[in-house]
Amino acid sequence: MSGPLVVLVGPMGVGKSTVGQLLADRLGVSYRDTDDDIVAEQGRTIAEIFVDEGESVFRAIEKAAVHRALAEHDGILALGGGAILDAGTRALLAGQRVAYLSMDVEEAVKRTGLNAARPLLAVNPRKQWRELMEARRHLYEEVATAVIATDGRTPEEVTEAALDALELKEA
Ligand SMILES: Nc1ncnc2c1ncn2[C@@H]1O[C@H](COP(=O)(O)OP(=O)(O)O)[C@@H](O)[C@H]1O
Ligand SMILES: O=C(O)C1=C[C@@H](OP(=O)(O)O)[C@@H](O)[C@H](O)C1
Numbered sequence: 001m002s003g004p005l006v007v008l009v010g011p012m013g014v015g016k017s018t019v020g021q022l023l024a025d026r027l028g029v030s031y032r033d034t035d036d037d038i039v040a041e042q043g044r045t046i047a048e049i050f051v052d053e054g055e056s057v058f059r060a061i062e063k064a065a066v067h068r069a070l071a072e073h074d075g076i077l078a079l080g081g082g083a084i085l086d087a088g089t090r091a092l093l094a095g096q097r098v099a100y101l102s103m104d105v106e107e108a109v110k111r112t113g114l115n116a117a118r119p120l121l122a123v124n125p126r127k128q129w130r131e132l133m134e135a136r137r138h139l140y141e142e143v144a145t146a147v148i149a150t151d152g153r154t155p156e157e158v159t160e161a162a163l164d165a166l167e168l169k170e171a
């Protein structure tokens, strides 16, 4: 299978970036995060791109970054939470090992509610998160080859559960 060893998807704040790094360490492979690629390429934060140019411009930048990373990277790849909104991206994920990290709304508010770096949750995070999940849950499920619940688990415990669910052995 070409492409990343594992692609991580799931909503904002579920721990894709945190667990992605831990998984890479445990498996002895490299880690890449498409949000980091976008910030490096654009020379500005994700929040700045949203404020300056709006969500649709961000999505176009994101789509290009995700497609590039899927073609280039062979380690652990974490996507931004909305990357799966793009049908072309979902098509590229078919045939990949894709882990969907999930959580319920209370856990989401705990992790992201006060974090202004995520512009989509800046106002009324609980309601916004529910609406985002109504629109996206089926897309995460569509692309996933494994679903890992993160509620009440530490990042290390989630990493362990992911290694089990993905049937991956450590280096
Ligand atoms: N399993 C976990 N339990 C508690 N907090 C977590 C867990 N995983 C991540 N976090 C925290 O939640 C926030 C969002 O994590 P992050 O890895 O950036 O998520 P994502 O990349 O999915 O948006 C960070 O402050 C991180 O430290
Ligand atoms: O879910 C989303 O639409 C977004 C998720 C964010 O990434 P994380 O999922 O890593 O927080 C980031 O790409 C942007 O703020 C939009």
Ligand SMILES: [Mg+2]
Pocket (backbone or CB within 6 Å): 016, 017, 033, 035, 078, 079, 080
């Ligand atoms: Mg992230």
